[in-house]
Amino acid sequence: MPGSPCLLCLLAVTFSLVPRTRPLAPQDLMEEEEDETSQPPLPPVFCDYDSCRHLQVPCKELQRAGPRACMCPGLSSPAQPPAPPRLGEVHVVAEDGSAVVHWCAPSSPVHQYWLLLWEDSGATWKGPPLNSTVRRAELKGLKPGGDYVVCVVAANGAGESSVPGAGGEGLEGVGGPTFGPCGRLAVPPRPVTLVHTAIGVGTVLALLTCLALVWHFCLRERWGCPHRPASQPAVGL
Ligand SMILES: *[C@@H]1O[C@H](CO)[C@@H](O)[C@H](O)[C@H]1NC(C)=O
Numbered sequence: 001m002p003g004s005p006c007l008l009c010l011l012a013v014t015f016s017l018v019p020r021t022r023p024l025a026p027q028d029l030m031e032e033e034e035d036e037t038s039q040p041p042l043p044p045v046f047c048d049y050d051s052c053r054h055l056q057v058p059c060k061e062l063q064r065a066g067p068r069a070c071m072c073p074g075l076s077s078p079a080q081p082p083a084p085p086r087l088g089e090v091h092v093v094a095e096d097g098s099a100v101v102h103w104c105a106p107s108s109p110v111h112q113y114w115l116l117l118w119e120d121s122g123a124t125w126k127g128p129p130l131n132s133t134v135r136r137a138e139l140k141g142l143k144p145g146g147d148y149v150v151c152v153v154a155a156n157g158a159g160e161s162s163v164p165g166a167g168g169e170g171l172e173g174v175g176g177p178t179f180g181p182c183g184r185l186a187v188p189p190r191p192v193t194l195v196h197t198a199i200g201v202g203t204v205l206a207l208l209t210c211l212a213l214v215w216h217f218c219l220r221e222r223w224g225c226p227h228r229p230a231s232q233p234a235v236g237l
Contacts (some may be wrong), residue, residue, distance in 0.1 A: 057133060062156075
């Protein structure tokens, strides 16, 4: 049978041709697209950098360390003092007279941050220097019922960021939702103080009530009312 190997050959050739000649299925198209996109370099993406994230590694370091090229937000010149940071949430804990202050980095090179605190009495307090990754700091020893203004200052080799009306003046407009480096900080009175006040007010009220009752039941009987003596007999009935 000389024809049968040849027939097998033909069959084999035909079957091997079939996958090549069938119309392109969607998965083939996808494979082709993948092939095409993997050839030119990947388009750069933004680095995983958040200017408000605590302990955020500087974007330049992310760029150096990353396996893939990424883009950083533009920064002002290192020859200029940084722009002011933006104050974020200020969380006051009334019980222990402390507050946690959050902020976001400016679009400038920053070497360090610190906090400034003005008391309503006029006293100013400058916090310790914090490194450029820090976005959160705690204030301690705040007075219950106290009113403060807190500002975040950023500094680099060229100087430090501006603070509105340094020294506390011009801060009257500060408060509410802010986009600047400063914000108002009101410490509520201690809950213990509130309880004491409530007990005091309650005691005074109870004493007044007692006095009124004593006057009503005892003293009024004895002394009578000046315009209606108790001994006056009924007239005209
Ligand atoms: C920056 O300060 C924070 C908090 O003090 C600390 O955890 C961190 O290690 C410091 N980072 C650098 C680079 O010094």
